[in-house]
Amino acid sequence: MPLHRAIFVSDAVGAAATSLLPLAEILGQAGRNNRRSGLTSALMRHDGRFLQVIEGRRADVDRLMDRLRxxxxxxxxxxxxxxxxxxxxxxxxxxxxxxxxSAAARVLNGEPLDQLSPARAETLLATAVDAAAVPA
Structure with a gap:
């Protein structure tokens, strides 16, 4: 099955920028929806922004990107x-x-998430995922 990977950055709005409750809601809802669609994803929130990677079939990735917009x-x-x-x-x-x-922070090197090149964004997320002990 051909796979697709999209990485995007967005500005977190309202409580999603700082509070844990919106993150828990995002994780729960996304976990259910992504499981049903065969998507995998990693999300990072930092300095009021989200950085996220989505992997799966092209049509499913595009559908999710449309919903996220x-x-x-x-x-x-x-x-x-x-x-x-x-x-x-x-x-x-x-x-x-x-x-x-700390390893991911070295990759970020103080840059804002929205200033990362595609390659550095992927490396940053991969470094953080590799360090994660338990899936959400």
């Missing part, structure tokens, strides 16, 4: 990377929340 918890959704891939790089989690670990 309409989600009131996101503004200014900007696609950093949109590529066909041979394999999933980010595990088998329907959705995992990743933290800015």
């Amino acid at each position: 309409l989600d009131p918890r996101h503004e200014n959704v900007r696609l950093l990377s949109d590529v066909a891939v041979a394999d999933r790089r980010f595990g088998d989690w329907p959705m995992i929340l990743v933290e800015l670990t």
Whole structure:
């Protein structure tokens, strides 16, 4: 089955930028929806922005991206990377929340998430996913 990987950054809106409750809601809802659609995903929140990777079939990735553009918890959704891939790089989690670990912070090197190149965004997420011990 051909796979696709999209990485995007967005501005977190309202409580989604700072509170844990909206993150828990996102993780729960995304976990159910992604499992049903065969998607895997990793989400990072840092300095009022979200950085997220989505992997799966092209049509399913596109459908999710369309929903995220309409989600009131996101503004200014900007696609950093949109590529066909041979394999999933980010595990088998329907959705995992990743933290800015010290290794990931070295990759970020103080830059805002929305200033990352596609390659650095992917490396940042991969570094954080590799450090994550438990899927959300």
